[in-house]
Amino acid sequence: MLSNGLGIRIFIVPVLAAFLAACATTPPPETTPAVDDSAGLPAAPTDDVGPATPIGPDAGTQGDLDATAGDRVFYEYDSAELTATARRTLQAQADWLRANSGVSVILEGHADERGTREYNLALGERRATAAKNYLVALGISGSRVGTISYGKERPADPGSNEAAWAKNRRGRMAVN
C-alpha cells in the first residue's frame, strides 16, 4: 500500500522518534543535596536509562496522516473511479480528519504521461474531486478539503513503464 514516495518519510519518522525518545529519557542533571548524616560521601551517579518508547509524528501533521491513513489513492488508466482500495484509504483519511478537526487539506489530482497535457489537467481535477466528494459523503466538511490538479506535471515515478504509470495515477492528500 505504501508507495515509493512514502519511503523517505518512513525513514525520517523513526529517526525523529528515536531522537525525541532519547531527549525524553535523558535524565535531567541532578544536584545531590549535601545531607549531614551521609558522612560526606557523594551519592553514586546513576547511568540507569529506561527503555525507549517510540513516539509518532505530532498529531495533525503530514507525517501523522502518512503514518495513520496513508496520503494517496490510485486510479485506473483514464479513470477517476474510486476502487475498493481507494475507498478504504479515503475512509481512513476521513477518520484521521475527524480526529484532527482543526486541519484542512488539499487533494492533488495526478495523471500518468499517457494522456495529453490539457486533458490530463481536466482528468486530475476530476480525480481530486471524486476523492473529495467521497470524503464529504463520509461527513467531512467540504470547506476543509481543497482540490488542485497537476495533470501529468508532477509524476511520483519518472519511469515510462506500467509500474511507474500506476504510481503516477494518484490522488494525494496534502496537509495545509
Place this chain on the structure above:
Amino acid sequence: MDVMRRHFWIFVFLGAALAGAAAFAPTAHAVLEVDITRGNIEPLPIAIPGLSPEGLTDTDTAAGTLEQLGAKISRVISADLERSGLFRPIDPAAFIRLPTAAEVRPRFSNWRAIAAQALVTGKVSLEPDGRARIEFRLWDVFAESQMTGLRYVAPPQNWRRVAHLISDAIYRRLTGEAGYFDSRIVYISESGPKTQRVKRLSIMDQDGANHRFLTSGEDLVLTPRFSPSRQEITYMAYYNDQPRVYLYNIDTGKHEVLGDFPNMTFAPRFSPDGNRVIMSLAEAGNSDVYLMDLRTRAVRRLTTHPGIDTSPSFSPDGTHIVFNSDRGGSQQLYVMRADGSDIHRISFGNGRYATPVWSPRGDLIAFTKISQAKFRIGVMRQDGSGERLLTDSYQDEGPTWSPNGRVLMYFRQIPSDAQGEGGSTSLWSVDLTGYNERPVTAPNDASDPAWSPLIR
C-alpha cells in the same frame, strides 16, 4: 522598442515601393516555381552568395562590418530556405565567381554551370544616419530574368529580421504562398528531473535565434499561445498554487490573471481577432469551455456537458470551434458553432484524439492521436475526413501551425528507462506533406510550442 518597430516598417514599405524592377515571368521558358503541395519533391537548387558590401567593405555598423553583415544575412536566408525542405542552397565553395554588385546582371552561365536554378544577389550599404540599406534580387537562372527585388532600410542590428523578410519574399515568389520565416515561437523551456521539472515561458525566433526566458522557473507554467493581433501571449501558470490562465504582454513584460474564477482555468487560446480568449474552467471536477471578452471581461459558458471539454480552438473565420471531449466515452474531437450550438463529433478513427488546432488556412485540423501506446501528429479535414498521420515516435504532442499553414511544430517526448533516466522533450517540425521532419533548435529541453503570426 515600439517606435523602432514602426520606423523600421515605414522604411521597409518605402524600400519596397522604391525597388522598381518588377518581376515578370518569361514566356519561352517554363516558369520557375516550387510545388509545395507534393511531398518529398526534389529541393530547388538555389545559389545565395553573400550580399555585396557597397562603399567601404570594412565600414563598421552596429552589427559588424558591411562585409560581415552581407555574409550573415545570406547565411540566415540559406538556413531558412534549407530548413523548409523545398530548397537546396548550393555550397558557396562551388561558386565560380562571386557577383560584384546587385544591379549588375549576373553572368548566368556561371550559375547554370553549377546547376543553380535560382540565384539571390544583393548588396548592403550604410545610410548617412547609420541605418543599413539592404537589397536583394531573385533571378531565374535559366530564363535569365529577375523574379523579384526589394530594398529595406533598417537599423543594422535588425539584420536578422531583414534576412527573414527576404527569405519570405523568395519563398512567396517561388511557391506562390506566403512565407513563415519572419515569425517567432513561444514555448516552455524544461530542465531538471521529471518528478520536479522546472518550466519557463520562453520565446525565440522561428530559427532559434534571439532566445529569451520570460519567467524565472519558480512557478509551473504551461501551454502558451500567441495573440494573432497583438504582442500578447496567453498561458497557464500555477502562481500561488492557483492554476489559472494568464495574459502576458511581450512589450511591457506584464503578467495578468484572466478573470476571477473560483477554480482552475486552463487550455487558453485566442480568437482569430485577438479580442477574446477561449479556455476551460473546471468546476466541481467538470471541465467546460468558456469564452472571455478581453475588453469587457464578460465570460460566456459554451459547453455544459458533464464530460471533459477542453483544448478549444477557433476556425480562422471565427464561426466554429473545435475541441476535445470525452463525452462519448473517450477523448475525441468535436466541432460546434462559436455560440456553443450544433455540437458534433468529427473523429471516428481507431484510438483517441486530442489537442485539435485549426489551420490558419481553415481547411485542416491538426491533432494528437493516441493509439498503439503512441502519440502521433496528424491532420484531418474539418468534417473529419481525410485523416493523415505525419509523425511516428513515442509521444509527439501539441501541434502548432506555421503562419502559412504549411508546417507543423510540436514537441516530442522520449520515454524514460526503468531508472527514470533518459526521458527528454524537444521541439520538432514537419511539413504538411509528412516530409522534412526535423528538430527545432532550443537551448534546453522544450515543449508546448506555439507559432506566432508573421511579425507586423
